[in-house]
Amino acid sequence: ITPLFTDKGVVVEYDFRERPKVAEIRWRYVEDGEAVERHFLYPRHYPKAKELPKSPFNEQQLSSAVEEIRNAYISRGFSDASVRTEITPADGEPEAYPAAVVITFIISEGPRRVVKNVRFEGNTAFSDEQLVKEMKRQQILDLYTEGTGVAGWISFNEELARFLELYYRQNGFLDATVIAGEPVMLGTETAKPYWVLPFEIKEGRRYRIGRVKIVGNSVLSQSEIMKSLRLGDFNFYSFEIEDYLRSLIQRRYGNDGRLFTAVSAERKFNDDYSVDIAFSIAEDVVRKVKLIEPRGNRITNDDVIRREFALKPGDVFDQRLLDRTMLNLQNTRFFQNIVPRRFPVGDDQVDLMFDLTEGKFGEFSIAMSFNSDMGVVGQLALKYDNFDLFAPKKGFRGGGQRLAMAIDSGSVFKRKKLDFVEPYFLGMPVEFTLNVYDQTETAGRDWDEERTGGRIGFTKRVSLSDFHRRYLKTGLTLERLDVGISNIKTTIDPLHPIWAEEGQYTIASAGLNLRLDCVDNPYLPSKGWRSTLWGEICGKATGGEREFYKYGANFDAFVPLFKDTRGASHVLSFKVRGDWAYAYGDTAIVPLYERYWAGGLTTVRGYDYRSLGPRYPDDPTGTPVYGDFRAIGNVEYLFPLVPQHWIGVLFFDAGNVWARPGDFDPADIRTSIGFGFRIEPMGILPISLFWGRALNAKPGDDLQTFTFSLGTFF
Numbered sequence: 001i002t003p004l005f006t007d008k009g010v011v012v013e014y015d016f017r018e019r020p021k022v023a024e025i026r027w028r029y030v031e032d033g034e035a036v037e038r039h040f041l042y043p044r045h046y047p048k049a050k051e052l053p054k055s056p057f058n059e060q061q062l063s064s065a066v067e068e069i070r071n072a073y074i075s076r077g078f079s080d081a082s083v084r085t086e087i088t089p090a091d092g093e094p095e096a097y098p099a100a101v102v103i104t105f106i107i108s109e110g111p112r113r114v115v116k117n118v119r120f121e122g123n124t125a126f127s128d129e130q131l132v133k134e135m136k137r138q139q140i141l142d143l144y145t146e147g148t149g150v151a152g153w154i155s156f157n158e159e160l161a162r163f164l165e166l167y168y169r170q171n172g173f174l175d176a177t178v179i180a181g182e183p184v185m186l187g188t189e190t191a192k193p194y195w196v197l198p199f200e201i202k203e204g205r206r207y208r209i210g211r212v213k214i215v216g217n218s219v220l221s222q223s224e225i226m227k228s229l230r231l232g233d234f235n236f237y238s239f240e241i242e243d244y245l246r247s248l249i250q251r252r253y254g255n256d257g258r259l260f261t262a263v264s265a266e267r268k269f270n271d272d273y274s275v276d277i278a279f280s281i282a283e284d285v286v287r288k289v290k291l292i293e294p295r296g297n298r299i300t301n302d303d304v305i306r307r308e309f310a311l312k313p314g315d316v317f318d319q320r321l322l323d324r325t326m327l328n329l330q331n332t333r334f335f336q337n338i339v340p341r342r343f344p345v346g347d348d349q350v351d352l353m354f355d356l357t358e359g360k361f362g363e364f365s366i367a368m369s370f371n372s373d374m375g376v377v378g379q380l381a382l383k384y385d386n387f388d389l390f391a392p393k394k395g396f397r398g399g400g401q402r403l404a405m406a407i408d409s410g411s412v413f414k415r416k417k418l419d420f421v422e423p424y425f426l427g428m429p430v431e432f433t434l435n436v437y438d439q440t441e442t443a444g445r446d447w448d449e450e451r452t453g454g455r456i457g458f459t460k461r462v463s464l465s466d467f468h469r470r471y472l473k474t475g476l477t478l479e480r481l482d483v484g485i486s487n488i489k490t491t492i493d494p495l496h497p498i499w500a501e502e503g504q505y506t507i508a509s510a511g512l513n514l515r516l517d518c519v520d521n522p523y524l525p526s527k528g529w530r531s532t533l534w535g536e537i538c539g540k541a542t543g544g545e546r547e548f549y550k551y552g553a554n555f556d557a558f559v560p561l562f563k564d565t566r567g568a569s570h571v572l573s574f575k576v577r578g579d580w581a582y583a584y585g586d587t588a589i590v591p592l593y594e595r596y597w598a599g600g601l602t603t604v605r606g607y608d609y610r611s612l613g614p615r616y617p618d619d620p621t622g623t624p625v626y627g628d629f630r631a632i633g634n635v636e637y638l639f640p641l642v643p644q645h646w647i648g649v650l651f652f653d654a655g656n657v658w659a660r661p662g663d664f665d666p667a668d669i670r671t672s673i674g675f676g677f678r679i680e681p682m683g684i685l686p687i688s689l690f691w692g693r694a695l696n697a698k699p700g701d702d703l704q705t706f707t708f709s710l711g712t713f714f
Helices: 047-054 059-074 128-137 154-172 222-229 239-254 302-306 319-332 497-501
Strands: 003-005 008-014 022-033 082-089 100-108 114-121 177-180 184-185 194-202 208-215 260-270 275-284 288-295 336-345 349-356 363-373 375-387 401-410 413-422 430-441 447-461 471-486 501-517 528-538 548-563 569-582 630-642 647-658 668-678 686-696 708-709
Touching: 022 047, 059 082, 059 100, 114 128, 128 154, 154 194, 154 708, 208 222, 208 239, 208 260, 222 239, 239 260, 239 275, 275 497, 288 302, 319 336, 319 349, 647 686
Parallel strands: 022 100, 114 194, 208 275, 288 349
Antiparallel strands: 003 008, 082 100, 177 194, 184 194, 260 275, 336 349, 363 375, 363 708, 375 401, 401 413, 413 430, 430 447, 447 471, 471 501, 501 528, 528 548, 548 569, 569 630, 630 647, 647 668, 668 686, 686 708
16 A cells, blocks of 8 residues: 555555465475475375365465364374475566465474373272273273374373263262373483373272162062062162163063053162162053054065064064064164164054164175185175065165175186075075086195086074074975096096096985074074084985985084173184985995095184095095095184174184094094184175194194185185
């Protein structure tokens, strides 16, 4: 602004110049005045800075971007980070009043100050390790000794203190207080600086449950209600436990159809740190289900959902049947989220609504699978978990059927396979299965084996309990396949039994099976047991060229040990199986390709794939010829590494194969121990990795220390 004084007064001239455009953003990282190449954060972490070239230069926007960068570093532990800017004319622009400028952010990150230690004083009920573990479980503290944690400062420390107080009160220490000390910075010139977070804890006395009184009840007796509370399970009092006890009373009434029974609680604190609780009950009437509807299922057919309902319109409401319905829906694996809602209707009815969030219905995968038994296998796969063969307009989705198609090709294993499952054949609780396959396998043997065929099966399910997952399943299977043995190595002894199998043969079988299934989850069981008896006959009567029969028995048990602080179950599992085979009629011996084998990922880990059992000639260095009797036992301790995904495993395996059932000798049983993990199926690429050590290997046994599988051969 330039004022000009004249006789007529002051003339003011305004010189307007447009703000320059931001032509470019540059970044320079320095430490101790020297430029450095390596840095922790990158421009993608600063969205406001990236927006600057989209508008004319603005000091306020620039200040906001600088603050954003500074906060980004502070939140990641770089409390000494500094950010300054240089503004220079763009190339070709004059120094004075340039039309475009370049903004350079000059960043000095400084040392990263990490949380390396948490110090507690005054805690006796819980150890330091227990408190830190709980903080990590709740994801409120990332604590790493290598320095990748989050920096601590006073407000952060206060947040941790409030969390610790809540944890103590949830565990019965209602008067507990936690004082957050000022974070202490430690470190030397040669060591990275880090924070130490101090806490002073005053635990106080632990409260316990005193007398419990029930008032207002008329339908249920005092003893019935008290039995449902299971007070012996609780050795302290907390408000959360009180709420849980109240919900147990409501649940007990819900089992009898009185689902809207109201329960309130009054508490009295005594001088001896006991808490008396009086539960007042306003009993509801017995209600019947008027309407039960799914909501949110855009793709899944209503009838697919309704067949999983344990409650039907007109039934007296029962909380246990609602729980069974929830379990049935979860076990379909069609839904990511299921929320039941209950609405009172009139004086004695209730409407039930299930809000459903559908998951993915199908997956197409091009993958490379690797298995220590099968080698590298390329896989092209299509999997539909909620398939509908008769709904092309819906993209063949929503019918509750399952379809899987795969083409696998590798050095020792090639296969084309189609699997189809209709769990409710013709609307009945009968599962129909169809399997079609064409596979060739060498699997380390001295010949090739090709199998081409198909199988159909029908399995009838009978529920043994209204409230629990307990089924009796009876099944019938029919299978026909062509088996070809070829490319037998010329180095094989001419008397080896494989030479008698060279060529093409047809095998046809009919089988029956009986299964008791009492596990809580068919995919990832944590408790219960299941047992199977099965048998099949192969012969000319069924259309085949070889005559033999096979049968077996399996038993699996799952014992829940405890739940960790994350609520994930630790489980001990036991699996035992025995398999028999006999030849009859014109077939002198069971064909080599139908005998049993052991060793490898699915039988006895620590021993090479298909390496256990009889050999030819009768020599430890001979070629395995498998056997007519197999016995396998597995004990596993399963513990969650990442709940529902990563499962850690400690195992003990035992078993072997014998030429004939009468040859069984306990001294021949091979054993192994080891550990590993499984990433349970997420899509179609599960991972298993085990390290096993043979405990009683004998001369000639082929050992396999590592057993692993990346991908699935479904």
